[in-house]
Amino acid sequence: xxxxxxxxxxxxxxxxxxxxxxxxxxxxxxxxxxxxxxxxxxxxxxxxxxxxxxxxxxxxxxxxxxxxxxxxxxxxxxx
Amino acid sequence: xxxxxxxxxxxxxxxxxxxxxxxxxxxxxxxxxxxxxxxxxxxxxxxxxxxxxxxxxxxxxxxxxxxxxxxxxxxxxxxxxxxxxxxxxxxxxxxxxxxxxxxxxxxxxxxxxxxxxxxxxxxxxxxxxxxxxxxxxxxxxxxxxxxxxxxxxxxxxxxxxxxxxxxxxxxxxxxxxxxxxxxxxxxxxxxxxxxxxxxxxxxxxxxxxxxxxxxxxxxxxxxxxxxxxxxxxxxxxxxxxxxxx
Numbered sequence: 001x002x003x004x005x006x007x008x009x010x011x012x013x014x015x016x017x018x019x020x021x022x023x024x025x026x027x028x029x030x031x032x033x034x035x036x037x038x039x040x041x042x043x044x045x046x047x048x049x050x051x052x053x054x055x056x057x058x059x060x061x062x063x064x065x066x067x068x069x070x071x072x073x074x075x076x077x078x079x
Numbered sequence: 080x081x082x083x084x085x086x087x088x089x090x091x092x093x094x095x096x097x098x099x100x101x102x103x104x105x106x107x108x109x110x111x112x113x114x115x116x117x118x119x120x121x122x123x124x125x126x127x128x129x130x131x132x133x134x135x136x137x138x139x140x141x142x143x144x145x146x147x148x149x150x151x152x153x154x155x156x157x158x159x160x161x162x163x164x165x166x167x168x169x170x171x172x173x174x175x176x177x178x179x180x181x182x183x184x185x186x187x188x189x190x191x192x193x194x195x196x197x198x199x200x201x202x203x204x205x206x207x208x209x210x211x212x213x214x215x216x217x218x219x220x221x222x223x224x225x226x227x228x229x230x231x232x233x234x235x236x237x238x239x240x241x242x243x244x245x246x247x248x249x250x251x252x253x254x255x256x257x258x259x260x261x262x263x264x265x266x267x268x269x270x271x272x273x274x275x276x277x278x279x280x281x282x283x284x285x286x287x288x289x290x291x292x293x294x295x296x297x298x299x300x301x302x303x304x305x306x307x308x309x310x311x312x313x314x315x316x317x318x319x320x321x322x323x324x
Contacts, residue, residue, distance in 0.1 A: 036253075043208040052149075052156055052205060 026063040086110040089169030093268025097294035103131040142195035152202040167196040167217045177231040185232045192236035211255040214305040219260040248314030257313045264320030267291040288321030
């Protein structure tokens with residue numbers, strides 16, 4: 001599984017949504033991505049990519065696309 | 080054997096040592112935080128390891144050095160070391176009337192007694208959140224509940240720690256993580272030795288049992304809160320002070 005597949009899987013599993021809904025997903029677009037869901041997402045991303053995110057990055061993680069930029073800071077290239 | 084792990088801050092102090100002993104005697108491995116290494120601490124850790132046949136993993140950093148703290152936690156994180164229990168025990172004391180306590184001193188006390196606990200807890204919660212289980216006990220103080228004169232720094236910082244315990248417990252409802260605090264009365268540790276005699280006697284005589292707490296009595300209360308016996312206790316501040324007169 002490549003990083004993009006892993007990254008997408010974290011979103012689909014955390015929020016229990018199909019893959020086609022993930023691409024344009026933004027924070028609070030769906031009920032499951034509230035503040036509690038956000039912390040669950042962060043925990044799963046950290047586990048999947050073996051990283052520990054800074055608080056500022058956790059706050060900035062506002063969409064599926066933005067998350068890719070943030071993970072690049074931790075040397076995780078989502079392609 | 081698959082043992083649970085407890086992370087204890089301020090592990091070299093009087094209550095810290097009692098915490099190590101009670102968790103070790105209950106088959107926990109210990110992640111023992113101290114500010115810096117020294118032979119006496121290491122000897123104590125070796126004795127406990129031998130007596131209870133458990134592992135003690137010392138971690139050294141100043142609680143206000145957040146880079147060193149993060150590095151230590153990152154190492155645990157990378158080693159996939161689980162943390163089942165966190166006891167935020169490190170702290171400093173300070174007494175003095177407000178008029179004689181500079182705000183810089185209050186900030187210093189808050190930095191150690193509250194903000195550093197928050198930083199560490201944020202990191203530990205990343206590990207606990209993965210497992211969807213864990214227990215955190217903050218060591219507050221009756222000084223933070225009773226807030227007598229002379230407590231603008233220490234007492235108010237411990238009051239804030241107690242308040243934060245409640246709000247954190249509320250935020251983690253349903254996560255499998257419980258967060259509580261113990262508020263000890265004056266305890267027979269180095270902190271009590273350093274206290275002004277008059278203030279010390281006042282605190283002792285305010286206790287219905289008319290004595291200092293033993294560090295073991297505080298450790299037992301902490302252990303209880305982290306155990307399954309306290310599985311429905313969350314967001315509470317438990318006084319361990321011999322009762323009020």
